[in-house]
Amino acid sequence: MLQNINIRKNTSRSKVRNKIIRIWELFREAVSGKEKNHTEGNIKKALFLLAIPMVLEMIFESVFAIVDIYFVSKLGDDAxxxxxxxxxxxxxxxxIGFGLSMATTALVARRIGEKKPEEASKVAFQAIVTGAIASIFIAVIGIFYSRDLLGLMxxxxxxxxxMSGYTTIILGSNIIIMMLFINNAIFRSAGDAALSMRVLIVANCLNIILDPLLIFGLGPIPAMGVEGAAIATSIGRGIAVIYQFVLLAKGSGQIHLRREHIRIKLKTMKQLIGLSVGGIGQNIIATSSWIGLMRIMAEFGSAAIAGYTIAIRILIFxxxxxxxxxxxxATLVxxxxxxxxxxxxxxxxxxAGKINVIFLGLIGVVFYLFPRFFIELFTMDQAIVSNGIQALQIISIGFVFYGLGMVLLNALNGAGDTKTPTILNFISFWLVEIPIAYxxxxxxxWDQKGVFYSIIIAEMTLTLIAFFWFKQGKWKLKKV
Structure with a gap:
């Protein structure tokens, strides 16, 4: 009897060990940067191989926000x-970066699926040029009107x-953000998500080093305050963008930008802009609603804004x-x-939707039960902490809806149907969220609580409508 029990225990341990080894091997394959064909084979494996470097990339991207707010919080409420x-x-x-990256994903992924890497490379260059042109206009506004923008907010x-220098630097160097969006979309849509991940590792390492040095100063380096955070972030991201272009020029993945690709093709740019209008529109609608929410939050003072900001940075992470x-x-679609x-x-x-719902559902429970721990990682000012706790607890209630909604909308974008998410975002964020928040x-x-509850209601509305639309299957017929 005992011998049989020991045999079963050893067999069970062996199975667990083998499973861990298989997962580790898949992880290594996912971050290796090797070319992969995601149009055949096991879907879960394909999703895992694509998602792991993308998830790591997003984590590294969120580290920017976390590191900045951690050091800036030492400067006080106003900072x-x-x-x-x-x-x-x-x-x-x-x-705008999101919209262009969605258009880039739709076109590049479709060309890769059609086994046309040369055409994909041509699309990639046109996307880069389009993003650079758009960023120039934003930089001019940011450099000359940052104080006015802050006043309006x-x-x-x-x-x-x-402290307007922070805003001037961030908006003035927005081309860096734009290129990160577009270039990483190029890598991801070609199935080379590991390259995007490496870029963010470089950027974050630099940002973590430069943030405290430039904010607080050290030796001959003067303390620059909140402006130092903007400079550190811009330098870190800027060097990462240079690294991106080196990878594209070397042809480290499926996309290889060569001299013959460096030509303006108005037809392709027009197609990109046409597709990106929906992507830009949906994101402007969604993200500008955050501007509206921030304007409402401003009625309740700097402590309320600071608590809300810290909570949002944690949620973004x-x-x-x-x-x-x-x-x-979206890439697989x-x-x-x-x-x-x-x-x-x-x-x-x-x-993907099932995995996301389970993951965010569990995280939502943790945030609801232990919000103080996370907020106090950034500040011990109890006025800020109490506001941050309230924001984190209430907004995390809707995590299950966020998990499914973002997958459905990104899938539609990946299919080239950027119009539908635009309409859904308008309904959810401007016809539902802003009026309810006000x-x-x-x-x-209800003060700031009203703002937090409006976020949940809007996301629930968005997810439910997206679910019924996606089930109809019209997105499968989209041609790009």
Whole structure:
């Protein structure tokens, strides 16, 4: 009897050990950067191989936000509020970068699925040029009108007069953010997600080193305060962008930018802009709603804004890996539609959605039960802590809806259907979220709680509508 029990125990241990070894081997394969064909074979494996480097990439991207807010929080409420308000303004840059990256993903992934890497490389260059042109206009506005923008957002006189340099630097160097979006979309949509991950590792290592040096100073390096955080982030990201272009020029993955590709092709640029209008529109609608929410939050003072900002940065840290998983689903949708395998594309989305819902559901429980631990990692100011706890607890209630919604919307974008998510975002964030936030926070005097509850209601609305639309399957017929 005892011998049989020992045999079963050893067999069970052996199975667990073998499973761990298989997962580790898959992990190594995922981050190796080797070319992979995601239009055949096991869907879960394909999703895993794409998602792991994308998730790691998103984690490294979120480290930017976490590191900045950690060091800036040592400078006080106004410094944190400056970062938060600037982040809200910068969402316009993210919206354009997101839209162009969605268009790039749709076209590059489809060409890769069709086995046309040369055409994919041509699309990649046109996307880079389009993003660079858009960033010039944003830089001019940021350099000359940063104080006015902060004033419009309800910032106090200290922020406007003494800390506007942070906003000027971030907006003035927005081309760096734009190139990160587009170049990483090129790598991901070609199935070379590990390259995007490496770029973010480089950027984050530099940012972690430079942030405390430039914010607080050391030896001959003067203390630059909140402006030092902007400079550190721009340098870290800027060097990462240079690294991206080196990889594209060397042809380290499936996309290889050569001299013959460096030509303006207005037809391709027009196609990119046409596709990106939906992507830009949906993201501007979604992210500009955060500007509206921040404007409402400004009515409750710097401590409320600071607590909200810290909570949002923590939430972003968790949501970005989920966005990485949804990006993997978008790539699989694009490549499999290009390979004329719509059923495989749909199955990829449901697998990714299930994983995301479970992951974010568990994280939501942790945030709801232990919010103080996470907020106090950034500040011990109890006025800020209490606001941050309230934001983290309430917003985390809707995590299950966020998990499925982001996968469904990204899948539609990956198919080239950027119009539908635009409409859904408009309904959810402008017809639902902003009005509810205003009435709950101001009219019904719920204060900042009204803003937090409006976020949950909007995300629930978005996910439910997206679910029923996706089930109809019209996205499978989209041609790009």
């Amino acid at each position: 944190v509020a400056t970062v938060g308000i600037t982040e809200s303004i910068t969402t316009i840059v993210y919206a 309800g910032a106090n006189s200290t922020i406007v007069n003494e 968790i949501l970005l890996p989920s966005w990485g998983l949804s990006n993997a689903a 694009g490549q499999n539609l290009g390979a004329e395998q719509p059923d495989r594309a749909e199955k990829s989305v449901w697998v 009435f709950l926070a101001i009219h019904f005097a």
